[in-house]
Structure formats: C-alpha cells, structure tokens
Amino acid sequence: MAIGFINGEWIPVDQAVLPIDERGHNFGDGVYEVIRVYQGAPFKMREHLVRLEKSAEAILLTMNYTIEELEALIAEGLAKTGLQEASVYLQVTRGIAKRVHLFPDVPASTTMTIREAADISDAVREKGVNVTLVDDERWKNCFIKSLNLLPNVVAKQKAKDAGYYEAVFVRDGVVLEGSSCNIFLVKDGVLITPPANRYILHGITRATLLDIAKEIGVSVEEKEFGTDLLLAADEAFMTSTSMEVMPVVEVDGKKIGNGKPGEISMKLLKNYRAKFQHIGV
Ligand SMILES: Cc1ncc(COP(=O)(O)O)c(C=O)c1O
Incomplete structure (x- = not known):
C-alpha cells in the first residue's frame, strides 16, 4: 500500500x-x-x-x-x-x-x-546500458537537489527517444553526471569520478561507493575528466539511490572496455548490496 x-x-x-x-x-x-x-x-x-x-x-x-x-x-x-x-x-x-x-x-x-520500490531488473544490470553525452544546460548550483529538473527531464527523454538509457552531462568538455545519477569510470584499476563541486549532485550512493572502494582496496581518484578518458575507460558505471550501480557498456555507440559490465563495477555493486543484505548479483 x-x-x-x-x-x-x-x-x-x-x-x-x-x-x-x-x-x-x-x-x-x-x-x-x-x-x-x-x-x-x-x-x-x-x-x-x-x-x-x-x-x-x-x-x-x-x-x-x-x-x-x-x-x-x-x-x-x-x-x-x-x-x-x-x-x-x-x-x-x-x-x-x-x-x-x-x-x-x-x-x-x-x-x-x-x-x-520499482526496482530495475538485474537482467538490465547484467547486460549494461548505453548513454549519450549531452551539453549541460543546467545552472551552476547542481549540488542543490532542487525541484527544478527541466534540463534533466528533457535530456533524459531525448536520450530515450534516441535509443539511449541515460544522458550524461558535459560542461566545457568536462564529464559531470547523468540526468539522474552520478558517473564513475575505471582506468588501469583506478576508480575515477568527478569531484563533488557545484556542478554535480553530491550523490549519497556516490559517497557510499567511494567508501566501499576504499574498504575493499580499490584506488580512488576524485578528479575532473574529459570525454576522451570516458571513451578510453576500461569500465564505467552510474550510481543513484534507485539505480544502485548501473554498468555503462557503450557511450554514443563506442564500446567501453570489452562492452560488458566491468569486474570492478560488479564487485562494487555486490559490496554495496551487502550493506543492506540485499539478495542479488
Ligand atoms: C542529477 C543527479 N545526480 C546524482 C544523483 C544520485 O544521487 P543519490 O545517489 O543520492 O540518489 C541523482 C539522484 O536523483 C540526480 O538526480
């Protein structure tokens, strides 16, 4: 009820x-x-x-x-x-x-x-999803979880209409976050995510994942990166309260890594779920 x-x-x-x-x-x-x-x-x-x-x-x-x-x-x-x-x-x-x-x-x-809760099926996670990079037209206070979500909802709908699961905002060449999630990549074993500044929402899942990475010995860097690094990543994934950890396997038609959910991504998901003893992947 x-x-x-x-x-x-x-x-x-x-x-x-x-x-x-x-x-x-x-x-x-x-x-x-x-x-x-x-x-x-x-x-x-x-x-x-x-x-x-x-x-x-x-x-x-x-x-x-x-x-x-x-x-x-x-x-x-x-x-x-x-x-x-x-x-x-x-x-x-x-x-x-x-x-x-x-x-x-x-x-x-x-x-x-x-x-x-309307959970996303694990079949989607096991396959991974595709995203498209879009120009960030939002204001400069994206750390505020404001009701004003027009750029987010329009970006998400346009992405869906074009066959993508999510739109990822890019401002001046810098990759920031999805329309309703944060973004991470893995390159040479290092987990990288944009810093918690005014241009992204400081996701609670993001912070939890960073803690988990440190707990399980994955090196972490919070730093700005451009589209080149995302496209050259070994793994990528998005996080949010409802998505938990969602592997990204394609960005604008370009495969990420081997085109399958990454090992570190899935390990982080498993450990995230262990925090609330959720049964799953
Ligand atoms: C723009 C944006 N970034 C990131 C997130 C992820 O935040 P959280 O992990 O706290 O759900 C959300 C969640 O709704 C969001 O709307």
Whole structure:
C-alpha cells in the first residue's frame, strides 16, 4: 500500500490536496530527496536528510520539520504502509502563497509519498546500458537537489527517444553526471569520478561507493575528466539511490572496455548490496 503525507496529515497518494498557490508547482521553489527502504530499513536516511537541509539552506528556505521529526515521520509512514521494499519521496517547498517572486511570509510545506520500490531488473544490470553525452544546460548550483529538473527531464527523454538509457552531462568538455545519477569510470584499476563541486549532485550512493572502494582496496581518484578518458575507460558505471550501480557498456555507440559490465563495477555493486543484505548479483 502506498501513502501520502502533507504537512501533518497522512492521506491516500491519489487524493487531490495541493492548493493552486503552492510554490512548488508555481516556481519549482523547493528541494527534495529520494530514500530507498530495504527490508523495512531506510538506507542512509540521515545522510539524505542532511543533504535535504543543505539544499534548503542553499535556497534560503527554512524547513518546517527537523531531521529528527522527518525520521520519525518516515518511520510512522512506513509502518502504516507495511512496505518492506519502498521508496520515500520527500519534498519541501517555500509554502502556499499568492504567486509573486519575493519570498512569502508563510511556513514551508512538506509533502511525502511512500510507495513500493520499482526496482530495475538485474537482467538490465547484467547486460549494461548505453548513454549519450549531452551539453549541460543546467545552472551552476547542481549540488542543490532542487525541484527544478527541466534540463534533466528533457535530456533524459531525448536520450530515450534516441535509443539511449541515460544522458550524461558535459560542461566545457568536462564529464559531470547523468540526468539522474552520478558517473564513475575505471582506468588501469583506478576508480575515477568527478569531484563533488557545484556542478554535480553530491550523490549519497556516490559517497557510499567511494567508501566501499576504499574498504575493499580499490584506488580512488576524485578528479575532473574529459570525454576522451570516458571513451578510453576500461569500465564505467552510474550510481543513484534507485539505480544502485548501473554498468555503462557503450557511450554514443563506442564500446567501453570489452562492452560488458566491468569486474570492478560488479564487485562494487555486490559490496554495496551487502550493506543492506540485499539478495542479488
Ligand atoms: C542529477 C543527479 N545526480 C546524482 C544523483 C544520485 O544521487 P543519490 O545517489 O543520492 O540518489 C541523482 C539522484 O536523483 C540526480 O538526480
């Protein structure tokens, strides 16, 4: 069973409740998080909520719940749904007020949905996916998990229409991240990923994978790289809360490595899943 939450009230997910003058849908004036629940336990919940607070701070938005209150609400919602494998979507906006650009003097608005997780099949992971490189037209504050996802959704749709699984943003020749994920490559045994600067979202999965790599003795470099290095990589993969680790086997028609998911990529996926005892690859 799925459930919705709006400012203190649990509701059916399909119940129409948002007033017309909600800044989330008028301006995209808000921030969000997606948290995966494995076997009843929200994974990296604290990290996600800390990032939510940082995103809110960066857009000068004061949240109307504390991290501890949100943790308690997520636990309450999960108990109501009875779901073990779930996805929590949490959104905080600058509230409900007549549409003018200046900030209104009203409290923030928090909404949440908890639904059954829609997992990507392992058959897709075992085969790997193709991506296309696209010019990054986003603003310069991509570390903020903002509701404004227009460049991301358009890039993803165009990529899909052209037969690709994901679009990967490139700014001034520098490879940054996917439309909804971070990117990694492996070259000569070294795991390389773009640095956590303002041009990418500081993925929670990304950080977890970097920790795992260090734990299992894989050398790691957080550094800028261009399309040449990506195309010459031995392995590549993308990470996100919903993708976990997704091997990339082709970039714009050019095979990566031997065109199959890489050994280090799959080892990292296995170790990632071991963190929540998920059964799989
Ligand atoms: C643009 C972008 N980069 C990276 C990520 C991965 O972040 P996380 O691992 O925290 O889910 C996401 C997730 O939605 C994203 O939208």
